[in-house]
Amino acid sequence: MKNMQKKDAKYWQKKLTKEQFEITRMKGTEAPFSGKLLDNHEKGMYTCVACGANLFSSDAKFDSGTGWPSFDDPVNTENVELKQDLSLGMVRTEVICKNCGAHLGHVFDDGPTKTCKRYCINSVALDFKPKN
Numbered sequence: 790m791k792n793m794q795k796k797d798a799k800y801w802q803k804k805l806t807k808e809q810f811e812i813t814r815m816k817g818t819e820a821p822f823s824g825k826l827l828d829n830h831e832k833g834m835y836t837c838v839a840c841g842a843n844l845f846s847s848d849a850k851f852d853s854g855t856g857w858p859s860f861d862d863p864v865n866t867e868n869v870e871l872k873q874d875l876s877l878g879m880v881r882t883e884v885i886c887k888n889c890g891a892h893l894g895h896v897f898d899d900g901p902t903k904t905c906k907r908y909c910i911n912s913v914a915l916d917f918k919p920k921n
Contacts, residue, residue: 793840793889794854804838812913813839813891816876816883821856824912833919834864835910840889842868844915845908851901857909861902871896884908 801814802816811817826835835845835858845860851861863869867887874883874895884893900907 796889801839806853808913809844812911813886813893816892818894819898819911819913824857826858826912826915826917829858829917831917831919833858833917833918835915836874837868837886837889837891837893838867838914838916839891840886841916843884844868844886844889844893845910845919853900853907853909855907855909858912858915859900860908860910861900862902869893884910886914907913 793911798814802810802906805813808819812819828906832847834843835850838869843864845862845898846864849862849864850858851859861908870887872885874881883893884896885891886893891914894908894910897907897909898905
């Protein structure tokens, strides 16, 4: 998979739906409890909606009660980038697809598993590939 971070806004507007563009390229957030993958319990792989990079395994998914799909660990840390986010008057850690630069969501240090991480990810930023 080649690095897609250099693609311009016109490319992404053609490739993504309006909602996908707003969230992944403009750092938006879907409304809590509205995402198509929130209650998905199938086994498989969650991938970046923009470039298809593998991000999270269904084995890492848990119900955080926050309204967004939550994971305790990426399937491959090489595919995600973490960046300090000072927007909205608070300090958070943004989760970005390292391959294409898509905004995915945020990670917090209050997860219930041994990683203590809660990757709170927008459904709109994800595709799901069921396990065969």
